[in-house]
Amino acid sequence: MTSQQRYAKPLMWFSGLLMTAIVAGCGGGGDGRDPILGIGDSAPPTITSTISANGATDVAVNAKIAAVFSEAMAPASINAANFTVKQGTTPVAGTVSYTGVTANFKPTVALAINTVYTATISSAATDLAGNQLSGNQSVFPAPGNYVWSFTTGATSDTLAPTVTSTVNPNGATGVAVNTKIGAFFSEAMDPQSVNAQSFIVMKGATQIAGTVAYSGVAVTFTPATTLDANTKYTMTIASAVTDLADNRLSGNQGAAPSNYVWSFTTGAVPNTSSPTVTLTDSLNNATDVVLNKTITANFSEAMDHLTITAANFTLKQGTTPVAGTVDYVGTTASFDPAVNLLANTLYTATISKNVTDVAGNKLAGNQGAAPSDYVWSFTTGVAADTTAPTVISTDPTAGETNVALNKTVNASFSEAMQRLTITTANFTLMQGISPIAGTVRYAGTTATFEPSANLTAGAVYTATISKNVTDVAGNKLAGNQGAAPSDFVWNFTAIAAAPLPAAGPASVNLRSAAAFAILAGAGVTSTGATIINGDLGTSPTGTIDGFPPGIVNGTIHAADPIAAQAKLDLTTAYNDAQGRSLNAISLPGNMGGLTLAPGLYVNSTSSGISGTGSLGNLTLNAGGNPNAIWIFKMGSTLTTGPGTQIILAGGAKAANIFWAVGTSATLGTTSIFKGNILADQSISANTGAVVEGRLLARIAAVTLQGNTVTLP
Secondary structure, eight states: OOGGGSOOOSOOOOTTOOOOEEEESOOOOSOSSOTTTOOOTTSOOOEEEEESOTTEEEEOTTOOEEEEESSOBOGGGSSTTTEEEEETTEEOOEEEEEETTEEEEEESSOOOTTOEEEEEEOTTOBBTTOOBOBOSSSOTTSOBOEEEEEEEOSSOOOOOOOEEEESSOTTEEEEOTTOOEEEEESSOBOGGGOSTTTEEEEETTEEOOEEEEEETTEEEEEESSOOOTTOEEEEEEOTTOBBTTOOBOBOSSSSSSBOEEEEEEEOSSOOOOOOOEEEEESOTTEEEEOTTOOEEEEESSOBOGGGOSTTTEEEEETTEEOOEEEEEETTEEEEEESSOOOTTOEEEEEEOTTOBBTTOOBOBOSSSSSSBOEEEEEEEOSOOOOOOOOEEEEESOTTOOSBOTTOOEEEEESSOBOGGGOSTTTEEEEETTEEOOEEEEEETTEEEEEESSOOOTTOEEEEEEOTTOBBTTOOBOBOSSSSSSBOEEEEEEBOOOOOOOOOOSOOOOOGGGGGEEEEESSOEEEESSOEEESEEEEOSOOOEEOTTTSEESSOEEESSHHHHHHHHHHHHHHHHHHTOOTTEEEOOSBOTTOEEOSEEEEESSOEEEOOSGGGGEEEEEOTTOTTOOEEEEESSOEEEOTTOEEEEETTOOGGGEEEEESSOEEEOTTOEEEEEEEESSOEEEOTTOEEEEEEEESSSOEEEESOEEEOO
16 A cells, blocks of 8 residues: 555554664664664664654644664764755755654754655764664665655644553552553654653652663553562653654643653562463455455553564565564554555464563464464455545534533444544544543544543533544545545533532442453353453453454453452452442332432342333433442342343443342343443353443353443
8 A cells, every 4th residue: 555545653664673762771782773683783774763654644744853763873973964854955944863763853943734845864874883874775784865755734733642541550450560661652752752751660759760662652661670569659751751743741630731640559479471362353364355454463461562563573475575564552563564465365474472561471372382473364355445434423422412521532433443543633622722631542443532621511512533543444534524534523512510419329449350341250252253342351260262253452361360359359349239238229120111310229139121112221310410320239130131221311321330240140132231240150141232331250251242342
């Protein structure tokens, strides 16, 4: 595929090399090829990536231009004579700086809109041994310039970057003592701002020694020694970190700019379990694969992004390597071929055994005992994917009123999207002309905008998904603002200020079990195309069957310490819910056709939802109170009939609904269920049942049949 068919990537790969800016105490090693692999001290340096990428479009007019080298360079050779930017034949005035392995060109004035620029790094740039640059205007290892072009858009980048996720979530417990610590940003950052002064780890009042590395949209802190057991650590990413337009970080400590702070508590043991590949796209032996396919692999846990390189994720046609770009976000690695694949051709993808999780454990692939490579093959068809993605649903819906003030805004797409295009620049929320600060995330096929503060009562908000978001084939969005590509825009109104109605009982604290969409005591089994948007775990039985073809957009914990701790926390939560009795309301055996306010509902035997049409619906109405809680406590089973559904009204949230089931729960075929099931024994979801919530079984198994389960 052409570069114009792709989004503007913050990270690109050439010649199997990694963009790695080592910014504190762990330099590239000066090997001339790869700071991670160390190949030959006499080899000349290369350019491993550029920002903006070659062929990128809609580049912000106030963005810096950057190049990342394969090794440390002689600083004196990275200067305004050797790093130039031109508009046609006219030089652009600017300043050049160099830190770590990254050179930055900062234009003196903003670039012109909708204009092509060409950047050049001269072969006169040398490494510390005096070897000249081998660029893309010569055949390696001959000296040569490196040249790339990009096209500006019509606007400046004024949006503050955010932290979209962390390797160990805030509040996590039982974290392995040998973990690395990391975070993902909403966009490419200025590598020179991400350093040991802007990423700090504390144990109480003591700062922890370690090294900081940045690549793509990820930063990693590697502690100098193993963390202490059963100890709380607090991480801070300072507001001083900036994106390439010098916008400072919008963290979680107040209005932008602000620091981003999170903490976790270690367990007693290191992580010694090998990571696995849980799903690939395309699937092994797939046929008729589209020619502009991005190849992805999902891992069972968070990986060390510095090991997800073009040397460790390869695609070949026979014995011929395919050139492409490697990215890693969340638990998903992607390989984006530089040009369309050939029609009716067999390709083989390989994830090397040398990729590791954040504890340094190498991959357990499918080529023998761990560590081993993971290898799969597929055959292309004859056509490219040229169908534009669409937005199929939003929450809140267009025109909705009385939206809860702590509402998270969601948009679901018609197909899998390229997650690196789901950013705060491309998913925005406005009150009038004022942008709302928030965090953007993407899982499954749903993008989420979480405002940093509550919405304003009675205010009208406008949400926009930019036309620049793309599917995994690079097709831009077909929105609702005209011919494709176009933005998707919708409005909603926050609830007016008013006295809140009763909120019901106190919530049930799930503790570490809250991270799991599925948690079982005796294994998890799936048949069909199940999608889990959240973590999946089982303990003490580690059996997990049916993934793939099932998809887990989260981390899999099979009888590991994290799953064991979550099971203990589930038991505590279950006992809490089952022990409630204050202000109890009688729960009927059939809730179909009812509308229930917040409260504690109790049935000493069994309950469920049955009926057809509106008689098969249970409506839970919060009356406008976003903190409303429901607890349904039953002595025996919970059963929902085929096609039944739970409807949330008045700002009710699935996260605040708890089903404490004395024995087992069964969800009917194609039923729609909301809330968290805490079952003493097993949970079964029949074909096509959809869950917004959690399926948490203390003792027995969770059985799935082509379901979608999404964390609320």
